[in-house]
Amino acid sequence: MSPEHALVDQGRLLTALESEGEVLVEAVRAAPLEAPVPACPGWSLGEVARHVGSRYRMVRRRLVEGRSPDEWQRDPEPGQSLARYLETGLAELLGELAAHDPAEPADTWWPADPTYGFWRRRMVHETVVHRVDVEQAAGVEEREVSEDLALDGVDEALILWFGQKLPLLGLTGTKAGSVGVKAGGHSWIARAGPETTEAWRCSAAEAEEADDVVTAEPWRIYLWLWGRASLTSVTVRGVHDQAAQLWALLRLATR
Structure with missing residues (x-):
């Protein structure tokens, strides 16, 4: 890249x-x-x-x-x-x-x-x-992150930290599955499990096929991926297990 x-x-x-x-x-x-x-x-x-x-x-x-x-x-x-x-x-x-x-x-x-x-x-x-x-x-109101930076930050969090740093640390998920992330006209897949930790850009249709699908304004997803916003700040469609695992694994990757 x-x-x-x-x-x-x-x-x-x-x-x-x-x-x-x-x-x-x-x-x-x-x-x-x-x-x-x-x-x-x-x-x-x-x-x-x-x-x-x-x-x-x-x-x-x-x-x-x-x-x-x-x-x-x-x-x-x-x-x-x-x-x-x-x-x-x-x-x-x-x-x-x-x-x-x-x-x-x-x-x-x-x-x-x-x-x-x-x-x-x-x-x-x-x-x-x-x-x-x-x-x-x-305790002051945080400024929103501009959309272009937020989208780039979502991409970095998923592809660099989830897809690259976690394998470098030897960390994997416990339950195999995938999360689709959709924001601002861009889409990604993050897949985790005992054997695999990877993420890539994808089409909106591919993201919709994931076990969980996360959607929100770009800056909210960005802050959520970085642990600066709660799970309720984004919309999760699915059983939530994979989205929760993604969030937890990113806490390990970025600490």
Whole structure:
């Protein structure tokens, strides 16, 4: 899979990383850092901010060094606020990503896409999901995720995290079956069981043949797949067992 296989243009991914990162920085600057994060038990809002700032720096080092780094700046400098730590990490990562064509080879954990474009996409969704965490922890109304980013995020959650990361971790479902996911004119199948964990894009008709079929607005499915929305936020047609298994397996893949 090449960078062109993302559902949105690579230029859009880069500008979205910048804009979503700026929203995250401002949300952290305005929020109580000790607030608990509903979707991440045991984490405070400040710890989410620290995690994202660290991840920005880790990915930049990985791109520069061509391998997963052993060391990087994991905490703010003395006297540096978490918001500023996030802001500077984002700026450095954006600079590195913008300096390279998205098709240029890069070290990634997905053999199907060893390019700079992988990290443009991955860090957009890292930022969006944790921006939602900060908003939920702060008790403010979360902004909807734009439809194009949400659809791309659904695709990433299913094909990358469910279809690639779970097998890498050696994790499988307990009951064989499939889930069709339909949103915004796009459809996917996720199949799990003791022998198989895979996901792919499909036709609407194929998705309808799955054991369970999940439908909702793209941003609701996106947040549901990432564990940031409850099962009742989407519509599930079927016996619900496979949809519940999909949700549970994604919690293991993305933790």
